Amino acid sequence: MRAIWIVLDSFGAGSLPDAADYGDEGANTLLHIAQNAKNFSLPNLEKMGLGKFFPTPHLRNDLPAEGAFGRAEEQSAGKDTTAGHWEMAGVITKQKFPTFPNGFPSDFIEAFEKACGRGILGNKADSGTAIIEELGTEQLKTGKLIVYTSADSVLQIAAHEKVIPLSELYSICKIAREMMQGPLGVGRIIARPFIGEPGHFVRTSNRRDFSLEPMGITVPDLVKKSGLPSIAVGKISDIFAGRGFTESVHTVDNADGIEKTLQMMGRYEEGLIYTNLVDYDMKYGHRRDVQGYADALMAFDHRLPEIRAKMNDHDLLIITADHGCDPTWKGTDHTREYIPILAVGTSVPANTNLGIRETYADIGATVTKFLGCGSLLAGTSFLK
Structure with a gap:
């Protein structure tokens, strides 16, 4: 069994119910890119159900999804990379990490x-x-x-x-x-x-x-403890303070991250391959570059069939995000949003609507159940 877990860093899918507390009510990374970018088209993500969350320009919602689709709500405080990844992996942080808008003491x-x-x-x-x-x-x-x-x-x-x-x-x-x-x-x-x-x-x-080290047991911890390969691609290992991984490779950009993910799929037939593609956030979201963000999404979509073609009958592919960073929003900060969940594999029935999951941790719970490596304190698997 092998789980390929790809995080499109900052690819949010609509403001959360408490977004107003963060000044983000109305933010929607996916929708606003689709409304404002030129020649926007994501046919391969569309086949996985990306257009089914809400009416989105240039994305069809009448196609049967090839797997499961849904969104997840964040229970952790804040809207940052660390809290988002930790929650996905099973650790919910109820207290915000400190910020220093006026500089450090x-x-x-x-x-x-x-x-x-x-x-x-x-x-x-x-x-x-x-x-x-x-x-x-x-x-x-x-x-x-x-x-x-x-x-x-x-x-x-x-x-x-x-x-x-x-x-x-x-x-x-x-x-x-x-x-x-x-x-x-x-x-x-x-x-x-x-x-x-x-x-x-x-x-x-x-x-x-x-x-900081995660304040609880995470998916990588359980995968490694079970004796399976636990592979980090991109900045994933850094986010978890290096904990829980048997191998880690850094990347120079999204294209390199996709390439290294494919390489790891060629090397490992089981375990976890956990990838972060950071350009959406670092190069385009924070810099409020709508077209750059859209072009990067389309570049990933173009290469998604390569990842799908490398999957075997015992694989699970999950594509998600860690927070939002709406490039049309005010300021240069992240935005408090739902994250998308797109999942495909023989264990996932086609056209399964996951609805809105109550925590990002449902993703991690799904991965650990799929790999049979134990249970997390937070989250519910969406696998039957």
């Missing part, structure tokens, strides 16, 4: 400078591309670290790769991770290396996330 910054031996620039909430353009030249000259955050529970550290080697930047992030616990315990510390010259700085694919 001065006593922490002073202690962090001493611990890592470098000065700090920035220390504010800002767009990653904007702050690199603003402070990148000074960073090149001084060797100081650009520290910033966002509306998410993150501390991000940007540095030019020619000034601070990747190994040092990652070590600095680990220091920050050790220091940021308790009231300072942000969900993730993110290394944001960049290259280029003033006026032309570009972030590289050498980003790394340093997460």
